[in-house]
Amino acid sequence: SKKASSFHEFARSTNDAWDIDDEEDEDFLAPIHPSSLPPTLLSTHQVPPLPPQQPINTTIEPDTGPGPADRLAPPTAEVRLQHEEANGRVVVKSSSEAQLNTNTVRSTLQKQQSLPVRPIIPLVARISDQNSSGAPIMTVRDKSRLDKFKYLLSCPNTDLEELRKHSWSGIPREVRPITWRLLSGYLPVNMERRDLVLKRKRDEYFGFIEQYYHSRTDETYKDTYRQSSGPTPPSMLTHPVFERILFIWAIRHPASGYVQGINDLVTPFFVVFLSEFVEEDVENFDVASLPLDTQRNIEADSFWCMTKLLDGIQDNYTFAQPGIQNKVKALEELVSRIDEDIHNYFKRYEVEYLQFAFRWMNNLLMRELPLRCTIRLWDTYQAEQEGFSHFHLYVCAAFLIEWRKEILSMVDFQGLLMLLQNLPTIHWGNEEVGLLLAEAYRLKYMFADAPNHYKR
């Protein structure tokens, strides 16, 4: 079949592509298949992947251990982080605790799953740690991955390329905040400059607040403010931090203004930066109980990282949102190439891509996935060149194809729309996102650099 041939074609042409990236493959490798196959192939459900956290049989994974340099490198990054926020409570949650919490969350969620229209997913489930799919114990592999990150982060000049490479398959929770600051281009790679730059940027942000925030109720900015505060958003978003961040961003980007959806994009940064200081679930955490300096730093860092993200996808949020229109068109084009059945099915039942994919693009799939998955997804988006602006398209295509069976079992427009608006991802965790990303990578490889495949 067509699929099989492209599979082999792909396998042939990518056989050597993985030598450089072997680190990133481990999530998808089954024990009986060592690294001779690209991981993306294993992700196409032809070989069932390992349960994610099963300890690895080290005899077949010669590459997973850290190199000698890594072993010797002191884990200074963590120490530095703690030092940086001397006043903050830096706590690493014990894994057994995390597991317990996750189980409670999952059972609550399963009950909710039957609700038809956009159930309220408790924030706790959306932001709790990403280990919903397991990981009571840190495996040898996890440990060595973490060591690698710690090593990279402790170098006088962090090698961004290396950091990207390792981040692609997910960033360990402990080092995610600093890694995100680096990958977004907010934090300088040079260790010595970091404290200084952070201080300057944080001061600069609060300078904006001083300069503009009092004017939020002025006639000129009233709309911006009203819209960024919104009518009835979830509790955490009513926090003045979110209002301030969004207001300042909107004021500094008059061409975009404020579009609903941007508010969603602050959340992952805020939650990740907050996670450095919060032991319990972020939902129940009163940010005001943190030292003022810490609160301010989280806010300023969230602002700058969100700004960097939005810089890359600005035409998503300018007048008439041309970026989104184009991406939805590109998605349609891509799906018509990779899965004719789905494409024709949509045509037959008069489902338009814009009807479901607009939100996928406008909110970067955040409305379709639990927050823990978005955070994992963003590890990769920040590791990819043009992750948010370009790779996201392939992720959306992979995401759509993921529901192929369900889609093709619907018998009318209504069923299709209800399904596409409420895709059952509530139980998703790292493995599902990992598979999604692998498939997206495969699609990108096949279509991004082959315009003749891509265009009709």
Place this chain on the structure above:
Amino acid sequence: MAYAYLFKYIIIGDTGVGKSCLLLQFTDKRFQPVHDLTIGVEFGARMITIDGKQIKLQIWDTAGQESFRSITRSYYRGAAGALLVYDITRRDTFNHLTTWLEDARQHSNSNMVIMLIGNKSDLESRREVKKEEGEAFAREHGLIFMETSAKTASNVEEAFINTAKEIYEKIQEGVFDINNEANGIKIGPQHATTNSTLSGSQGGQQAGGGCC
């Protein structure tokens, strides 16, 4: 499920007036005080009965925010009914009705039935717009009018159903061209077999599952 007619609706109005809550109350019979802001458009559906006939309502709930207007406008076309919603506790949402109405009239088919809804009637103590004002606006512009509460479910059924009744009457009067789908009305598979025997209507039900 078999149906005699399918009507398409659109819900419009300023951000935060309770459009999504009205839809949720109507389709799921529940109220969600805290929810995500609507992005673009969202879809809902429910079956109702009018004059002994099953009528399927398919409803597009639109984002109220101005920046999404270019997306939401395209949903006017192909709607047989519109719920134009304001918030009785926020005067500005009432003041914007004229703009919404112009937009709707410009982009929809001329026979579209428009129901004006003053939502949040449970918040009497915070009321900024009198019921009489809503009634006057509706009279002046030829709309039907109701005050509703998505929270207590007061008048929510009625709002959706009365709109459907109005459309249904227009069909009976021959105002709507029901063979033109651009009017937001579709004849159900059952309808074609109304006069046939019991087995005929069962066949209709099956067909209803596979087509629309």
